[in-house]
Amino acid sequence: MEEQEKSAQNFLTFRLGDEKFAANLDKALNILEMLPITKVPQSPEYMKGVINRRGEIIPIIDIRMKFGMEPIVVSKRTVIIIFRVEIQGETADVGAMVDEPGTVIEVSEADITPPPSIGAKYKSELVKGMLKVDNDFIMLLEIDKVFSLDELVEINQNKETAERGK
Amino acid sequence: MGNYIDFIIYLIVLLGSIPLVRMLLLLFFKKSVLKNIGFIFYLIIVFAAILGRISANTGTVHLLWQAPLTAVLLTAAFIYVDRINLAPVRRVKHELDKIKTGDFSESNKFVFSRQSTQTEIAEMYEAMQEMKTKIGSVLSEISELSASIFQTGEDISKEAQNITHLAKEQSASISEVYLAIKEVANLIAENTDKADKAEKIAKKSTVKIEVSNKNVKKAMDSLQDIAKKVNVIGEISFRTKILSLNADIEAAKAGENGKGFQVVAAEIRKLSEHSRAASEVVEKISQESINMALRTGRIAEQVVPDIKETSDLVKEIYSGNKEQNVQAELIKSSVHLIDNTSHKFTDLSLIMSDKTAYLSDFSTKMMNEISFFSFISQQNLTDNSENIIQNPLSFSPKSIYITVSHYLKSNSFKMIKNNELKTKTNG
Numbered sequence: 001m002e003e004q005e006k007s008a009q010n011f012l013t014f015r016l017g018d019e020k021f022a023a024n025l026d027k028a029l030n031i032l033e034m035l036p037i038t039k040v041p042q043s044p045e046y047m048k049g050v051i052n053r054r055g056e057i058i059p060i061i062d063i064r065m066k067f068g069m070e071p072i073v074v075s076k077r078t079v080i081i082i083f084r085v086e087i088q089g090e091t092a093d094v095g096a097m098v099d100e101p102g103t104v105i106e107v108s109e110a111d112i113t114p115p116p117s118i119g120a121k122y123k124s125e126l127v128k129g130m131l132k133v134d135n136d137f138i139m140l141l142e143i144d145k146v147f148s149l150d151e152l153v154e155i156n157q158n159k160e161t162a163e164r165g166k
Numbered sequence: 167m168g169n170y171i172d173f174i175i176y177l178i179v180l181l182g183s184i185p186l187v188r189m190l191l192l193l194f195f196k197k198s199v200l201k202n203i204g205f206i207f208y209l210i211i212v213f214a215a216i217l218g219r220i221s222a223n224t225g226t227v228h229l230l231w232q233a234p235l236t237a238v239l240l241t242a243a244f245i246y247v248d249r250i251n252l253a254p255v256r257r258v259k260h261e262l263d264k265i266k267t268g269d270f271s272e273s274n275k276f277v278f279s280r281q282s283t284q285t286e287i288a289e290m291y292e293a294m295q296e297m298k299t300k301i302g303s304v305l306s307e308i309s310e311l312s313a314s315i316f317q318t319g320e321d322i323s324k325e326a327q328n329i330t331h332l333a334k335e336q337s338a339s340i341s342e343v344y345l346a347i348k349e350v351a352n353l354i355a356e357n358t359d360k361a362d363k364a365e366k367i368a369k370k371s372t373v374k375i376e377v378s379n380k381n382v383k384k385a386m387d388s389l390q391d392i393a394k395k396v397n398v399i400g401e402i403s404f405r406t407k408i409l410s411l412n413a414d415i416e417a418a419k420a421g422e423n424g425k426g427f428q429v430v431a432a433e434i435r436k437l438s439e440h441s442r443a444a445s446e447v448v449e450k451i452s453q454e455s456i457n458m459a460l461r462t463g464r465i466a467e468q469v470v471p472d473i474k475e476t477s478d479l480v481k482e483i484y485s486g487n488k489e490q491n492v493q494a495e496l497i498k499s500s501v502h503l504i505d506n507t508s509h510k511f512t513d514l515s516l517i518m519s520d521k522t523a524y525l526s527d528f529s530t531k532m533m534n535e536i537s538f539f540s541f542i543s544q545q546n547l548t549d550n551s552e553n554i555i556q557n558p559l560s561f562s563p564k565s566i567y568i569t570v571s572h573y574l575k576s577n578s579f580k581m582i583k584n585n586e587l588k589t590k591t592n593g
Contacts, residue, residue: 010418104418104431
């Protein structure tokens, strides 16, 4: 919270398909190389399964599908970024599969612009703004919203041996 | 009276001896003129004997007219003999005189008196007449033949000239062919050498290509090794990057205290990015190299059988050439033989030309000789030699001679003469 007040913020970038996205660095917990994902039956398509991280069960989401892209195809560069999201006061650790990890960038407040309201490619509530980096625009994601409540409920339910599908 | 009886007996004996003498003369002289002459003289002797007897009986006074009478009788006898028995001799002489001048034309047959036809002279005349007719026909035939010999000689001469010309042309062509064949044989021999060399080269290149193929395969293996190693490097750099990102995340959580660490993490990340980029380039290049090596290998593999096939083909060409060489040598020697033969043929045709010229000369001379004789040919009035004799009615060796001398002046004959001269000067 203290960092937000500063003129510059750190962001973690990654690639989904051909597009670059960014998330607040403090939302990221960890980056993992691809590892075996245990599939969960009767879960939605974008829900790839769960992994075990130091004894903790973490659901893995294909966020490409959240943006209406084709389902992810695992490659050498595919990584899982673990985010700690806050949904209605509750925190949860969620893993997002991305095509390639980017880097950590420092962007000043001035270079963050609000998202274009008309003709947005993706759901506007998921895009927090645009980062202007070297004449290039990177979509800054509202990570908390990307993993919506419904899903998390699902996730939680799935965690406790899922019985109900959507 | 006794005298009369004696005289009558004497007369009977004398007259009776006449047929005896006739018989004897016929027996001894047969067809001789003497037979007739002798008989006439005997008759005169008998007459003289009778006259003598008469004068002996009557007295010598009668001898005064006896001698002139005998003389007259003798003269008459000689005239008779001359006219009747020796006439054929004069005819023979006349005919011989004609023959002497070469005149064999038929004259009217002389009809002799009965007495003379029984003599040898008459027979001689008839035989001579027959001989003259025969010689005349033979001469006319010879004349015709010599005319046709001349004509044939002319034709042969022309043909011989043609043959000489053709033989010369042929000889020239064959010489050219011989030269060409020689050239061809040389070229074939050269080709054989070249094919031999090409085969050796093809064999060498097959070996070299096989070696290079092996080398390419080795290079490919090495490249694949490199690619694997580079892959490992890429993986390591990727992992390093993730590590640096995690470090960054941790540093961010540490707040102000993590600032320094964040810088280090960023540096590590940069390095990992560099190494990743470098490894990607290397990977790309090595992949390209592998592809290239693969392609090269494939091409080389394709080339090897091609070269082997080429080598085999060249081998076949070589053996084919060798065979061709043998055949060409055979042709060469055959053509050489033909060349020699044609040269000989040219020589022979020249000789023939020469000889025909002689033949023409001879036939001309012969006609010249025959023209001395004159005769009328009955058979040849309808002969087919009109091209020589313009007026068949005036056929005679002289007319032929005129025609021949006309030929002599013509160009064709001159050419023969020239050829003759040339061959003589060449010879």
